[in-house]
Amino acid sequence: MCGIVGYIGKQEAQEILLEGLKKLEYRGYDSAGIAVLEQGELVVSKTVGKLANLEAVLEQNPIKGTIGIGHTRWATHGRPSDENSHPHQDCKGKLAVVHNGIIENYMQLKEWLQSEGHSFVSETDTEVIPHLLEHFYTGDLEETVQNVITKLEGSFAFVVIAKDAPQKLIAARKDSPLVVGLGEGEYFIASDIPAILKYTRKAYILNDGELAILTPEAVRVTDSIGKAIEKEVFEVNWDAVAAEKDGYEHFMLKEIYEQPRALRETMSARLSNDNKKVVLEEVKLTAADVAKIKKIYIVACGTAFHAGMVGKYVIEKIAKIPVEVDIASEFRYRDPLLDDEDLVIVVSQSGETADTLAALREAKNKGARVIAVTNVVGSSVAREADDVLYTWAGPEIAVASTKAYTTQLIGMYLIGIYLAQLKEVITEEKAQEIITAMRQLPSKAETVLGNIEKIKELIQPYSKVEDVFFLGRGIDYAVALEGSLKLKEISYIHAEAYAAGELKHGTLALIEEGILVVALATQMDIFDKMVSNIKEVKARDASVLGLTFRGNNELIKTVDEVIYIPKTHELLAPVLTVIPLQILSYYIAVARGCDVDKPRNLAKSVTVE
Numbered sequence: 001m002c003g004i005v006g007y008i009g010k011q012e013a014q015e016i017l018l019e020g021l022k023k024l025e026y027r028g029y030d031s032a033g034i035a036v037l038e039q040g041e042l043v044v045s046k047t048v049g050k051l052a053n054l055e056a057v058l059e060q061n062p063i064k065g066t067i068g069i070g071h072t073r074w075a076t077h078g079r080p081s082d083e084n085s086h087p088h089q090d091c092k093g094k095l096a097v098v099h100n101g102i103i104e105n106y107m108q109l110k111e112w113l114q115s116e117g118h119s120f121v122s123e124t125d126t127e128v129i130p131h132l133l134e135h136f137y138t139g140d141l142e143e144t145v146q147n148v149i150t151k152l153e154g155s156f157a158f159v160v161i162a163k164d165a166p167q168k169l170i171a172a173r174k175d176s177p178l179v180v181g182l183g184e185g186e187y188f189i190a191s192d193i194p195a196i197l198k199y200t201r202k203a204y205i206l207n208d209g210e211l212a213i214l215t216p217e218a219v220r221v222t223d224s225i226g227k228a229i230e231k232e233v234f235e236v237n238w239d240a241v242a243a244e245k246d247g248y249e250h251f252m253l254k255e256i257y258e259q260p261r262a263l264r265e266t267m268s269a270r271l272s273n274d275n276k277k278v279v280l281e282e283v284k285l286t287a288a289d290v291a292k293i294k295k296i297y298i299v300a301c302g303t304a305f306h307a308g309m310v311g312k313y314v315i316e317k318i319a320k321i322p323v324e325v326d327i328a329s330e331f332r333y334r335d336p337l338l339d340d341e342d343l344v345i346v347v348s349q350s351g352e353t354a355d356t357l358a359a360l361r362e363a364k365n366k367g368a369r370v371i372a373v374t375n376v377v378g379s380s381v382a383r384e385a386d387d388v389l390y391t392w393a394g395p396e397i398a399v400a401s402t403k404a405y406t407t408q409l410i411g412m413y414l415i416g417i418y419l420a421q422l423k424e425v426i427t428e429e430k431a432q433e434i435i436t437a438m439r440q441l442p443s444k445a446e447t448v449l450g451n452i453e454k455i456k457e458l459i460q461p462y463s464k465v466e467d468v469f470f471l472g473r474g475i476d477y478a479v480a481l482e483g484s485l486k487l488k489e490i491s492y493i494h495a496e497a498y499a500a501g502e503l504k505h506g507t508l509a510l511i512e513e514g515i516l517v518v519a520l521a522t523q524m525d526i527f528d529k530m531v532s533n534i535k536e537v538k539a540r541d542a543s544v545l546g547l548t549f550r551g552n553n554e555l556i557k558t559v560d561e562v563i564y565i566p567k568t569h570e571l572l573a574p575v576l577t578v579i580p581l582q583i584l585s586y587y588i589a590v591a592r593g594c595d596v597d598k599p600r601n602l603a604k605s606v607t608v609e
């Protein structure tokens with residue numbers, strides 16, 4: 001994980017590095033540090049904790065210089081501490097490295113370097129890089145980096161700054177993202193575009209195996225043996241303000257409110273004007289391709305996996321193709337039975353999740369066609385998939401995913417209808433019924449958000465609960481899983497999701513007074529069964545908060561309180577039911593004084609296994 005940034009130009013590097021790191025803190029915030037060349041000397045400042053700690057240190061002891069690198073860490077190898085913070089240095093302090101990724105063979109390398117006389121100060125895998133650079137230094141930093149990367153196994157994006165090469169930054173990548181920013185007489189390198197957006201909109205992505213050599217005059221890109229590579233510069237067209245908080249207390253709340261717009265943007269250009277068709281220009285499947293599909297695998301992690309679970313219900317129901325949903329970290333190692341008659345859909349907000357990317361590669365190796373549903377243009381997942389369906393949620397900064405999830409759901413509906421059309425298993429009337437209902441989702445989401453104060457009031461008595469169970473059947477169960485994850489990750493409350501009919505097979509033993517049960521009941525064919533399951537928990541004195549469509553007057557007879565959502569097509573219910581669950585998690589976390597946007601132990605983009 002981690003965020004890295006580098007600057008070379010005429011301005012004071014410290015400020016630019018700190019600004020960049022602020023935008024990368026979503027990638028990790030266990031510690032932060034910078035290294036800047038100050039009058040020919042390499043000066044490093046780093047400290048455990050959030051970036052604010054480093055800012056405070058630098059305010060007291062600023063570093064002056066126009067070339068530097070910076071890092072914000074999500075701890076993998078070694079606990080969060082000053083020593084384990086990046087940048088890491090060689091024995092003589094002549095060079096410094098910031099790194100994102102995991103060097104898998106670091107133990108062997110470390111032991112060997114130690115036997116060669118190198119002394120280490122941290123527990124990190126990263127520290128082997130500066131020592132290797134020191135060990136193999138030929139007087140030519142570029143050549144040395146080329147040599148050192150051949151010794152590294154695992155994933156890396158790193159940037160090196162060296163006292164002996166004062167007019168240079170060298171960056172290299174393998175399986176971890178890096179973007180180069182091109183300014184006027186100044187150049188940037190970073191893990192992600194928001195870090196450079198304040199200074200330039202001209203950028204290109206560094207590919208695996210490439211090196212970028214930044215000097216005050218230009219940036220040169222080469223392959224791993226020094227052969228020059230021409231890069232295609234693109235113009236970043238997002239609104240920089242979209243990545244800011246816009247007056248909301250937290251990014252999460254802002255992003256919850258952005259859902260109507262995000263839903264609209266993700267679906268509108270893909271629905272025909274007469275609401276009879278889904279048009280996915282970016283997915284190039286033919287009717288013959290679809291006829292050949294034996295099975296679909298949806299592979300993802302966390303929230304994206306939960307969107308995939310909804311996708312299973314939707315695709316099986318509409319397109320009549322069997323779907324398996326897999327957790328990417330499991331899928332990649334279970335030798336899945338895949339071939340060119342299978343379709344794999346990977347879902348990832350960031351497009352950089354290491355396990356999802358590995359699962360994608362596994363699927364491609366086995367000959368399956370891969371569609372990516374992702375929110376980040378040019379991300380690794382987007383670049384490696386056969387077809388890409390972008391969710392247009394805009395940058396999602398809060399660690400807890402909200403608008404990315406609801407737009408991923410739209411992705412699932414679009415793909416479901418698209419496949420059904422190509423397979424000719426959906427009538428025009430049926431497609432029109434679902435598409436018309438989809439078009440109404442953004443305004444219905446606005447209605448749910450219009451009730452935010454009411455929802456806030458309703459959940460107020462529950463801010464001190466210690467155990468919450470989310471129950472649902474069918475597609476409601478998939479949303480229950482997402483509700484439970486949301487609550488856990490930002491409020492640190494123990495929460496579990498259960499298929500309501502499964503509770504009596506063991507977990508019912510945990511239900512007692514003081515426990516909150518959130519019961520989703522939007523699927524009318526199984527509504528009575530759901531009510532029976534709610535009665536089972538009521539009989540054990542749990543408090544029950546129900547969720548159903550407006551107009552349902554039955555649920556309130558069994559539960560303590562009901563949150564009503566506008567009526568929609570039952571398959572589309574997840575897009576609306578999840579919003580009160582996001583709001584519930586948000587306000588409970590705020591009431592408990594949690595750091596909503598940056599929950600402990602987590603990071604936005606999980607680029608390690």
Ligand code: AGP
Pocket residue numbers: 301302303304347348349350351352353356399400401402486489603604605606
């Ligand atoms: C969601 O709130 C999480 N923070 C997390 O589960 C996330 O969805 C997961 O890490 C997958 O990320 P991706 O969508 O960027 O691949």
